[in-house]
Amino acid sequence: MKIHEYQAKQVLRRYGAPVPDGAVCETAEEARDHAAGLGAPVVIKAQVHVGGRGKAGGVKVARTPDEAFEAASAILGMDIKGLTVRKVLVEPALDIREEYYLGVALDRASQRNTVIVSAAGGVDIEEVAEKTPEKIARLSVDPVIGFRPWHALDVAKRGGIPPAALPGAVDLLQKLMRAYLESDAVLAEVNPLALTGEGELVAADAKMVIDDNALFRQQDLAQLREDEGEDPIEAEARRRGIQYVRLDGDIGVIGNGAGLVMATIDEVRMAGGKAADFLDIGGGARAELVRNALEIVLMDPRVRCVFFNVFGGITRGDEVARGILAAREGLDVRVPMVIRLAGTEAEAGRRLLDGSGLIPAETMQEAAAKAVQLARA
Ligand code: GDP
Ligand code: MN
Numbered sequence: 001m002k003i004h005e006y007q008a009k010q011v012l013r014r015y016g017a018p019v020p021d022g023a024v025c026e027t028a029e030e031a032r033d034h035a036a037g038l039g040a041p042v043v044i045k046a047q048v049h050v051g052g053r054g055k056a057g058g059v060k061v062a063r064t065p066d067e068a069f070e071a072a073s074a075i076l077g078m079d080i081k082g083l084t085v086r087k088v089l090v091e092p093a094l095d096i097r098e099e100y101y102l103g104v105a106l107d108r109a110s111q112r113n114t115v116i117v118s119a120a121g122g123v124d125i126e127e128v129a130e131k132t133p134e135k136i137a138r139l140s141v142d143p144v145i146g147f148r149p150w151h152a153l154d155v156a157k158r159g160g161i162p163p164a165a166l167p168g169a170v171d172l173l174q175k176l177m178r179a180y181l182e183s184d185a186v187l188a189e190v191n192p193l194a195l196t197g198e199g200e201l202v203a204a205d206a207k208m209v210i211d212d213n214a215l216f217r218q219q220d221l222a223q224l225r226e227d228e229g230e231d232p233i234e235a236e237a238r239r240r241g242i243q244y245v246r247l248d249g250d251i252g253v254i255g256n257g258a259g260l261v262m263a264t265i266d267e268v269r270m271a272g273g274k275a276a277d278f279l280d281i282g283g284g285a286r287a288e289l290v291r292n293a294l295e296i297v298l299m300d301p302r303v304r305c306v307f308f309n310v311f312g313g314i315t316r317g318d319e320v321a322r323g324i325l326a327a328r329e330g331l332d333v334r335v336p337m338v339i340r341l342a343g344t345e346a347e348a349g350r351r352l353l354d355g356s357g358l359i360p361a362e363t364m365q366e367a368a369a370k371a372v373q374l375a376r377a
Helices: 004-012 028-038 066-076 123-131 149-158 165-183 211-215 230-238 258-270 288-299 317-329 346-353 364-376
Strands: 023-025 044-046 058-062 088-092 096-107 114-116 139-140 185-196 202-203 206-210 242-248 252-253 277-279 305-312 337-343 359-361
Touching: 004 165, 004 206, 023 028, 028 044, 028 066, 028 088, 044 066, 044 211, 058 066, 066 288, 066 305, 088 230, 096 165, 114 149, 114 165, 149 165, 165 202, 206 211, 211 337, 230 242, 230 288, 252 288, 252 364, 258 277, 258 305, 258 364, 277 288, 288 305, 288 317, 305 317, 305 364, 317 337, 317 346, 337 346, 359 364
Parallel strands: 252 277, 252 305, 305 337, 337 359
Antiparallel strands: 023 088, 044 058, 044 088, 096 114, 096 185, 114 139, 185 202, 185 206, 242 277
């Protein structure tokens, strides 16, 4: 889950990180009043859940309250990468001399947290990473040893942070790491960390992404969720407690167990088709659960065929079949449904489906081939 810059800055402030004092405004009048209150040049920044706001015109410096009004008017309502700006952050403008990049991210490949530092921060960091990767230093954190001050110093030096800024950067890196760990984040970054004309280091921008699976124990952060910009079907699935990810094909996939669902999506692909979603109904196949799952999948108008792939372990095949039949009763299902049942009582389940108009299959390959064929028909 992404949180806004101003929210990430509030988190970092609690850890003692140097962040500007800002105010969130929803109207240009508020932005003007706040700028007048500060009595200094301000920066007006779009608060949307995407990066690259600077390049999109979503960050503007204003020298007077009237300019702040103009800038906020221009930014509020602006569309940045498909998201509409509804809030701006108004902060005292910084006299930026240099821009550095500091970040902590979860590296799934090494299963470790990685600290990333570069003295070539700012809006072109992606280009730096692509063209001059040697300007970006990384440090993979050993989970037993943890991230120690000497690690911070080492990675900051390798990232090219100049000597005068090293103590501040090392200090901020440790605070960033603490905020990242204690927030169950998968990403925490400051870009740019600004070196100002007065020689101070200030986090001019902040970004945090929180692990969705940890939100149950991050109640304060969980409150910050905004559905805006989220896929409406995914949002509905989340409200119903269903694991659903929308994809761009036309075969609605429903299975039990994340591994099986992923394998099903691959199988559809190998049969020449494309899955419309990932949906894991988990253990059990009570009619209510199956019905909810079917309803979610059918909300996507692109779905031309549904492919149920259920492996009976503790859940018995006949229960699943009954669940699917009961679920179908209350719904207006207009697309064919292919059902592959395997495992405990699969045979009994298939017998129950006889004559129901649902298309049974014994293997995943057979089911995938049928689903692809039906979606094309
Ligand atoms: P992003 O483009 O979404 O990453 O948004 P940033 O917050 O990083 O802003 C983009 C750029 O705007 C920064 O790299 C700075 O160069 C500039 N910027 C941001 N805040 C200030 C500020 O307070 N003063 C000045 N002069 N420039 C700023
Ligand atoms: Mn930035």
